Structures are given as C-alpha cells and as structure tokens.
Amino acid sequence: MTGGPATAPLSVGVGARPGVTESEVLDLITAALTAAGCATRPIAALATVTAKAGEPGLAGAARRLGVPLRAFPAAALAAVRVPRPSAAAADAVGTPSVAEAAALLAAGPGAELVAGKRTSARPGRPARATCALAAPRTPAPPPGTKETL
Numbered sequence: 001m002t003g004g005p006a007t008a009p010l011s012v013g014v015g016a017r018p019g020v021t022e023s024e025v026l027d028l029i030t031a032a033l034t035a036a037g038c039a040t041r042p043i044a045a046l047a048t049v050t051a052k053a054g055e056p057g058l059a060g061a062a063r064r065l066g067v068p069l070r071a072f073p074a075a076a077l078a079a080v081r082v083p084r085p086s087a088a089a090a091d092a093v094g095t096p097s098v099a100e101a102a103a104l105l106a107a108g109p110g111a112e113l114v115a116g117k118r119t120s121a122r123p124g125r126p127a128r129a130t131c132a133l134a135a136p137r138t139p140a141p142p143p144g145t146k147e148t149l
Helices: 022-035 056-065 074-078 087-093 099-107
Strands: 009-014 043-049 068-070 114-117 130-134
Touching: 009 022, 009 056, 009 099, 022 056, 022 114, 022 130, 043 056, 043 099, 056 068, 068 074, 068 099, 074 099, 099 114, 099 130
Parallel strands: 009 043, 043 068
Antiparallel strands: 009 130, 114 130
16 A cells, blocks of 8 residues: 555545444544544545435545535446455445445546555544545656656
8 A cells, every 4th residue: 555645635435334433533533533643634525325415424524524425326446455354234225335346436447455454443443444545646757767765
C-alpha cells in the first residue's frame, strides 16, 4: 500500500451496521488517518455501498467533515479486487468489500490503498463500522525526468 502523493486528498471508504453513530464513524476515521500517518491529509469524500448511504451516522460524518458521501452499487464494489474480502459483507449487502472497494472507486481509476480495512472498536460492544483509505495513483514521472529525494 503506497497511496499516491503525500498531499493528495484521500477517499475514505466506510462500511456500517444499522444504527452506527456519527461519533463512531468519525472516531474510526480519525484513528485510521492517524495510524496511517495521514492525520493532516485532506479528505475528498466518504464512500459506501448504496444500501448504506441512508445511514444517519454516515451522512452525519460526511457533513461534519464537509465532504460528499458517495454511494456505489454493490455490483460495482464487487468488481473491485481487494486484499481482505469478507463473506459477511457479501451476505449482508451483496459485495465482499464495502470499505476498501468504495475507497478505491471514490479515489478514481488506478487508485491505491493507503490503509486497508480497519474496524471501529468500542469497549464492550461489537464494531459497527469499517473504513479504509485510498488515494489517486501516483503518476509516473515523464521519461527523462530525474527524481530527487
């Protein structure tokens, strides 16, 4: 996982169980950004499967972050190759990946995962959200260009 230029805006894919709260989604996103060393990178969008786009916790998190909530059909998400497909997600919403696949689709063609699927952790309660981070693909330097480090 590389994840495009260090300043490129990130797309955050989010999966959710019914009733997930805005605060649980925001806490998860903050933890994922921090763990990936991306706490200061801008977020371009939250993305999810169409069946979950009406969840108030997801819509509220997008509003608080000031970004759109993009929704993708389960069939489009199912066509995306991901490192950690889930049988549970496939049974629940018709695609083996919501967070990783949605992040990749929202970031655009050739996007790369910056951080794979992570689940929310609340003491004494099961996780109700997952998220993953993706960025646009880093373009190759033009031929004959010398890269500096």
